[in-house]
Amino acid sequence: MLDEVKRIILVLSGKGGVGKSTVSTQLALTLKESGFKVGLLDIDLCGPSVPHILNLEDQNVHQGPDGWVPVYMDSEQRLGVMSIGFLLKSRNDAVVWRGPKKTSMIKQFLEDVSWQELDYLIIDTPPGTSDEHITVMENLRNVPQCSAIIVTTPQQVAIEDVRKEITFCRKTGIPIFGIIENMSGYECPNCSECTNIFSSGGGESLAEISKITFLGKVPIDPRVGMLAGKGQAAVTELPDSTTSKVFIKLVKMLSDSAVSNS
């Protein structure tokens, strides 16, 4: 049930492993820490990693009178989470469904979760442009205040896939809020020096060429990798890190754009 959701952000990536779930979870946690009411919906049916990242793997969802009740991260219920992972017996259970079954599962995820009132619903999608994306786009096309954040790494191969993602959003009519470049250089946990091990700036230049807002560069930071599995936010655990600053800025950009749209 999306009637009480003020704003939906789809998190997309052209390739797997670029840090889409890390961005989705850190964005959701930063929004929660900034005082918003947030939902995080993981529709990566073949590799749901959100329950693991948020340390919620032993949790189950149950049916309430108004639909599935999300798993809450906190007693004040400021961050609710729903993932196919909660419905699988083990993290290693693969979901081998064909198109129609996947489509109906995603529709249920979009329609039957009892989110209550939310400022933001973050949707973590699988990589690429699959059946899941088409179903989500078809169902959200007419929802006001729905936009996409595209996650990429700086390398050329990832950038090529992002171009396809941009075309997909433009064809399906979902506005792109911006592009975020993850794994952009390596931030040393000791002295915070950032070294560009690979190329850097590919996402930024693609954003410029495509006239899309660039949302920032998140470096490879081993400490951020270690937050996965603990459910902790970079903004609270690593407040001085570049990652924390990028997410605080992103939340401000989202809030400012909500004000300018209203």
Ligand SMILES: Nc1ncnc2c1ncn2[C@@H]1O[C@H](COP(=O)(O)OP(=O)(O)OP(=O)(O)O)[C@@H](O)[C@H]1O
């Ligand atoms: N900025 C970062 N610094 C350090 N480690 C990171 C960073 N971003 C992601 N990682 C690590 O990289 C791995 C892949 O990240 P993540 O699961 O977020 O990618 P993904 O794009 O969602 O992958 P998939 O689509 O295959 O599920 C994880 O182990 C994660 O902890």
Ligand code: SF4
């Ligand atoms: S970046 Fe600085 S602290 Fe990190 S390994 Fe190099 S010299 Fe040492």
